Amino acid sequence: METESKAYTGPTEVKEGNGRRMRFGELVLRVLALALTLAAAILLGVDKQTKVIPLTLAPNLPPLYVPATAEWHHMSAFVFFVVTNAIACSYAALSLLLTFANRGGKKGLAMMIIILDLVMVALLFSGNGAATAVGVLGYQGNSHVRWNKVCNVFGKFCNQVAAAVVVSLLGSIAFLWLVALAALNLQKK
Amino acid sequence: METESKAYTGPTEVKEGNGRRMRFGELVLRVLALALTLAAAILLGVDKQTKVIPLTLAPNLPPLYVPATAEWHHMSAFVFFVVTNAIACSYAALSLLLTFANRGGKKGLAMMIIILDLVMVALLFSGNGAATAVGVLGYQGNSHVRWNKVCNVFGKFCNQVAAAVVVSLLGSIAFLWLVALAALNLQKK
Known part of the structure; x- marks a missing residue:
């Protein structure tokens, strides 16, 4: 009887150890994800x-020098990027x-967290795509449409936009990793 | 002994029925996803x-009329969009x-399919984001950068770009659904 109980305890301990390591990995x-999307x-x-910047009103007049400001809310793609990262950041805090x-391991709640992580992957990657597309246009312009x-x-x-996109991309990969980890975790159960 | 065997058969049949329904849902x-990303x-x-279009060379000369063509490969965001959809479409065919x-249900292969579905979600949503950002600029322009x-x-x-984005978005949601379905499937096991 004692040997039997020991034989069962062994794998359970290994499983629990794996589970704890996975849980720690998930928390990290x-x-x-929280820190990167916030940043x-x-x-x-x-x-x-x-x-x-010099503004030419007429070819025979000297240019007029006017101050121009570049800000994130001037471009709808950048607004979308900031909003998606703010949503993902708030959700990361809530999901923590x-x-x-959910230390008891309620299945319904765990499933909801996986689905929401997945939605964040979709949201963040679309925000990254939008900001990158506009960023590329800003760096290179486009002669076909005369932009x-x-x-x-x-x-x-x-350069700061480019840095924000790279940081957000790392945050998106963290969410992607979380979904993959959850799938791996579910499969091992 | 007979009752016991019957009691075990019941839930197994229900489980198999559920599994078959899930597999059918996955195939659909x-x-x-294949049809939508291809489209x-x-x-x-x-x-x-x-x-x-009229091209004004000098203010005191009549405008010069030149033909201009809009094509998808003139804009890097549209190239990215077409490439991501082509990759997702090819992968959808391969995954089918x-x-x-994998009717036998090999765990390693099933896991690889989930991870690749997830990568497609990320890829397609970034392509959609990029094409939408440029599409919005095309429709509205941006006075701050004089585009x-x-x-x-x-x-x-x-309008055809907008239609392509909507169709691709539906394809991306199909991939997102596939990942969610796989997670649900794994949890039920």
Whole structure:
């Protein structure tokens, strides 16, 4: 009887050890996702650059020098990027609390967390795609539609946008990893 | 002994029935994902509009009328969109074969399919985000960076881009659903 009980305890302990390691990995990823999406939202949210640019009103008049400011809310793609990162960041904080609350391992709540993680992957990647598309246009312009590049003027602003996109991409990968980890975890059960 | 065997058969049959229904749902979703991403890639891939537009060389000369063509490969965001949809479409076809091949239910292969479905969600949503961001600029323009709207000229082209984005979004949701379904399936096991 004693040997039998020991034989059962062994694998359970290994399983529990694996579970604890997975739970720790999940917590680290959630904190990372929270920090990265927060950093991305702030990086673009505070991004602002003012430059004095020459404005030619007529070819025979000297140019007029006017100050121009580049800000995130001037471009709808950047607004979408900041909003998606803010949503993902708030959800990451909430999901940390929910994960702690769900130490008993309620299946319904765990499933809801996986689905919401997945929605965050979709939301963040679309925000990244939008910001990157506009960023590329800003750096290179497009001669076909006569959209001139603007990053030769607002270089600092553009570089900060690029940094925000990279940080947000890392945050999105953290969410993607969380979904993959959850699937792996469910499969092992 | 007979009652016991019957008691075990019942739930197994229900489980198998559920499993078969899930497998059918998965196949329908995969075929949908394949069709939608293929349609999106083709819709944008064949999108082309030529218009004769007036070009003012000097203010005291009459405008020069030149033909201008809008095509998907003129804009890097649209190229990315077509490429992501083509990748997702090819993968959907491959995954259909793999799902048929994996009727035995090998865990490793099933896990690989979930991870790749997840990667497709990320890829497609970033492509959608990029195409939408450029589409919005085309429809509305942006006065801050002096990018004029172009959809007043290339209306048909822009509408076809919008249709491709909607179709691709439905395809992306099919992949998202596939991941959610797989997680639900794993949890029930």
